[in-house]
Amino acid sequence: xxILVAVKRVIDYAVKIRVKPDKxxxxxxxxxxxxxxxxxxxxxEALRIRESxxxxxxxxxxxxxxxxxxxxxxxxxxxxxxxxxxxTDQYLHxxxxxxxxxxxxxxxxxxxxxxxxxxxxxxxxxxxxMVAGLLKxxxxxxxxxxxxxxxxxxxxxxxxxxxxxxxxxxxxxxxxTSDLRLNQPRxxxxxxxxxxxxxxxxxxTPEELNVEIKPDIEIVEVNEPPKRKSGVKVSSVDELxxxxxxxxxxx
Amino acid sequence: xxxxTLYATSNPLYGGSLGKNINxxxxxxxxxxxxxxxxxxxxxxxxxxxxxxLGSSAYELHRNDSFSxxxxxxxxxxxxxLGEKSVIQDEDVLSTANVDWMRKYKGSSQLxxxxxxxxxxxxxxxxxxxxxxxxxPQGGNTGLVGGSVPVFDEVIVSTSSxxxxxxxxxxxxxxxxEAGCILEKLDSFLAEKGFMMPxxxxxxxxxxxxxxxxxxxxxxxxxxxxxLRGNVLGLEVVLPNGTIVDMLxxxxxxxxxxxxxxxxxxxxxxxxxxxxxxxxxxxxxxxINLAFLACNxxxxxxxLLLEAKTKLGEVLSAFEFLDCESMELVLSYLxxxxxxxxxxxxxxxxxxxxxxxxxxxxxxxxxxxHSMERGILSDGVMAQDMNQAxxxxxxxxGIAEALMKAGAVYKYDLSLPIENLYKIVExxxxxLGESAKVLGYGHLGDxxxxxxxxxxxxxxxVFELIEPFVYEWTSKHRGSISAEHGLGLMKANxxxxxxxxxxxxxxxxxxxxxxxxxxxxxxxxxxxxxxxQHKEDASxxxxxx
Numbered sequence: 143x144x145i146l147v148a149v150k151r152v153i154d155y156a157v158k159i160r161v162k163p164d165k166x167x168x169x170x171x172x173x174x175x176x177x178x179x180x181x182x183x184x185x186x187e188a189l190r191i192r193e194s195x196x197x198x199x200x201x202x203x204x205x206x207x208x209x210x211x212x213x214x215x216x217x218x219x220x221x222x223x224x225x226x227x228x229x230t231d232q233y234l235h236x237x238x239x240x241x242x243x244x245x246x247x248x249x250x251x252x253x254x255x256x257x258x259x260x261x262x263x264x265x266x267x268x269x270x271x272m273v274a275g276l277l278k279x280x281x282x283x284x285x286x287x288x289x290x291x292x293x294x295x296x297x298x299x300x301x302x303x304x305x306x307x308x309x310x311x312x313x314x315x316x317x318x319t320s321d322l323r324l325n326q327p328r329x330x331x332x333x334x335x336x337x338x339x340x341x342x343x344x345x346x347t348p349e350e351l352n353v354e355i356k357p358d359i360e361i362v363e364v365n366e367p368p369k370r371k372s373g374v375k376v377s378s379v380d381e382l383x384x385x386x387x388x389x390x391x392x393x
Numbered sequence: 394x395x396x397x398t399l400y401a402t403s404n405p406l407y408g409g410s411l412g413k414n415i416n417x418x419x420x421x422x423x424x425x426x427x428x429x430x431x432x433x434x435x436x437x438x439x440x441x442x443x444x445x446x447l448g449s450s451a452y453e454l455h456r457n458d459s460f461s462x463x464x465x466x467x468x469x470x471x472x473x474x475l476g477e478k479s480v481i482q483d484e485d486v487l488s489t490a491n492v493d494w495m496r497k498y499k500g501s502s503q504l505x506x507x508x509x510x511x512x513x514x515x516x517x518x519x520x521x522x523x524x525x526x527x528x529x530p531q532g533g534n535t536g537l538v539g540g541s542v543p544v545f546d547e548v549i550v551s552t553s554s555x556x557x558x559x560x561x562x563x564x565x566x567x568x569x570x571e572a573g574c575i576l577e578k579l580d581s582f583l584a585e586k587g588f589m590m591p592x593x594x595x596x597x598x599x600x601x602x603x604x605x606x607x608x609x610x611x612x613x614x615x616x617x618x619x620x621l622r623g624n625v626l627g628l629e630v631v632l633p634n635g636t637i638v639d640m641l642x643x644x645x646x647x648x649x650x651x652x653x654x655x656x657x658x659x660x661x662x663x664x665x666x667x668x669x670x671x672x673x674x675x676x677x678x679x680x681i682n683l684a685f686l687a688c689n690x691x692x693x694x695x696x697l698l699l700e701a702k703t704k705l706g707e708v709l710s711a712f713e714f715l716d717c718e719s720m721e722l723v724l725s726y727l728x729x730x731x732x733x734x735x736x737x738x739x740x741x742x743x744x745x746x747x748x749x750x751x752x753x754x755x756x757x758x759x760x761x762x763h764s765m766e767r768g769i770l771s772d773g774v775m776a777q778d779m780n781q782a783x784x785x786x787x788x789x790x791g792i793a794e795a796l797m798k799a800g801a802v803y804k805y806d807l808s809l810p811i812e813n814l815y816k817i818v819e820x821x822x823x824x825l826g827e828s829a830k831v832l833g834y835g836h837l838g839d840x841x842x843x844x845x846x847x848x849x850x851x852x853x854x855v856f857e858l859i860e861p862f863v864y865e866w867t868s869k870h871r872g873s874i875s876a877e878h879g880l881g882l883m884k885a886n887x888x889x890x891x892x893x894x895x896x897x898x899x900x901x902x903x904x905x906x907x908x909x910x911x912x913x914x915x916x917x918x919x920x921x922x923x924x925x926q927h928k929e930d931a932s933x934x935x936x937x938x
Contacts, residue, residue, distance in 0.1 A: 156778070158584075174679060174778075174779060219777075329685075329774035329775070330774060330775050330777050331773065332684075332686075332761050332770070336765075
């Protein structure tokens with residue numbers, strides 16, 4: 143069975159982000175980028191499934207400009223077998239990503255599609271669900287545990303939901319999105335980094351996949367959250383009541 | 394008559410039995426009494442001597458009774474010039490300020506002053522100088538040689554309230570700030586402007602720039618950005634007699650006269666108090682790569698260093714090493730830390746910082762390939778994001794904390810020729826056998842070893858096997874007994890292992906010139922016998938200069 147993992151290159155989780163002066167987005171120039179943490183976890187799960195003998199190949203895919211190959215190289219260094227780069231300079235919203243993934247699934251025929259639950263730049267949390275809908279595949283999102291049954295061709299997924307943990311059994315092929323506690327990703331070891339240099343990254347375009355990228359969402363404005371106001375010392379109970387009534391309006 | 398009261402402690406380090414060979418804190422029962430409540434007579438009962446078994450040799454340290462004892466008039470005067478808020482006699486605050494980070498050195502100061510500006514510092518020192526009151530300048534109190542805490546009842550002058558950033562030129566990268574600014578806060582401030590501090594050390598969350606300059610701190614990025622002696626462009630200092638000397642230049646080049654700031658850098662508070670610093674800060678480059686590597690033996694570590702300097706060249710920004718004992722200790726005592734590699738004899742942490750991501754990655758990959766082919770590198774991992782990078786650094790920076798948790802620690806900071814650097818670790822292991830764990834780690838890129846000996850409790854027999862052997866060995870191999878930590882109280886009498894007597898005599902003359910009453914950080918830095926000798930000579934014959 144093949145596993146297809148989608149990974150996204152995002153601003154590093156530890157970076158302090160700044161909004162561009164023209165409010166069109168977040169500053170990405172000269173800012174450290176790395177693989178989305180949830181995508182890392184998804185890839186780690188795929189590698190573990192392969193190592194346990196339940197899959198034969200792990201293929202990773204990333205979509206966007208030329209720099210996507212950085213994330214793909216990281217993925218290959220972690221141990222993925224080969225990579226696909228869907229090359230486009232257009233902004234990709236989750237629906238477009240889902241349509242592209244659907245086309246790739248038709249070509250690659252994986253038994254499992256693994257993604258991170260959301261990207262830390264847009265926090266959409268939509269791609270996994272949308273692509274499952276387009277493919278009419280079962281989905282197990284926010285997975286904190288995945289157990290495959292090769293014989294029965296099912297996956298048992300424990301999901302983190304508001305009320306606790308929900309356990310689902312999905313028929314394969316299926317879509318699973320990873321949550322934080324699924325696993326702890328491995329480091330990229332030097333021997334693997336060296337091996338990754340000779341692994342293949344195949345480039346395709348949306349046209350070749352017969353997908354038209356039509357943005358139906360326009361980002362109007364990006365603003366920083368309001369700065370936290372400093373605290374004020376009050377000098378008497380009367381002043382406190384006055385402020386609670388007239389400023390905070392809670393009385 | 395000496396009054397010795399055993400300080401009751403539940404600290405497991407200090408055992409329970411009384412005896413001649415026990416290392417324990419001997420402190421006054423009176424020192425914690427609030428000054429207003431106690432009478433002056435009680436003040437006089439301050440212990441006049443303390444056994445310093447943890448210092449460089451078991452000798453008795455006597456309080457220099459030519460220093461005055463604090464009086465109620467003194468307190469009133471300080472309150473008048475500084476305001477009540479800056480004059481602290483609170484027990485809890487004092488008990489923290491009297492003990493160093495390693496909890497090895499404890500003073501019995503009754504007074505902590507927190508001036509808010511240079512003028513207040515000047516008034517304090519002028520008064521203390523006229524009253525013969527001894528003074529200990531204190532910043533973040535993170536020093537490792539007992540230089541930042543009182544030995545007896547010296548007045549603590551803290552720079553913590555002087556923490557303003559005065560100015561930053563974002564073309565030249567020159568930062569001017571007050572001495573009490575915390576290093577990490579300065580670095581965050583600079584990060585927003587695209588710059589960074591030229592030094593980085595484990596204590597960055599607490600240490601203050603004034604203290605860093607007074608101790609000429611080294612740290613993790615020394616191999617790339619060099620010494621504070623190169624990066625500090627100017628200082629404002631207050632001399633022991635209260636004179637304010639403004640040397641706060643912001644020029645890269647200024648060859649006009651003697652470079653006096655160099656005297657203050659590394660002087661450990663013995664010549665005056667640094668109140669402002671102007672420092673050159675490098676650009677914060679975006680391409681940072683960190684690799685955690687494994688080597689089979691120390692020889693491979695050395696070869697790796699040479700290889701890194703050759704192949705990585707200008708982008709190398711840190712080269713640290715640690716041995717397997719250090720790794721084991723960190724894994725045992727720190728939470729949430731995991732070894733990124735299978736167990737190995739030595740680990741090396743290499744960081745590169747450059748302006749071009751792909752260029753640096755290429756260099757690194759060629760360096761790794763080459764080193765692996767030559768067999769000097771047995772395994773390694775590269776951090777793929779900032780979280781992984783900080784987890785690698787946590788291993789290296791966490792060793793000191795792990796040592797504190799493990800029990801008693803004898804800490805040595807040596808500069809040695811790189812071929813011999815690890816030999817002292819091996820020799821120490823042979824000498825101590827089963828009685829102690831010996832760890833070696835440090836700034837291999839600068840030839841600086843942090844030799845640490847860990848035992849469950851402090852033990853005289855262990856101590857006697859360590860000193861003076863470690864100093865003699867270092868001296869024999871023409872190394873320094875203190876690469877970056879300084880002399881403080883711990884090594885106040887050991888300077889002769891690394892400096893000639895002519896040089897040390899000259900240092901004593903300089904001390905006598907700046908601080909004739911000897912009130913600044915007494916008992917530390919230079920040998921006491923020499924300083925008292927110089928004082929005698931000066932009073933008989935007048936100053937030599």
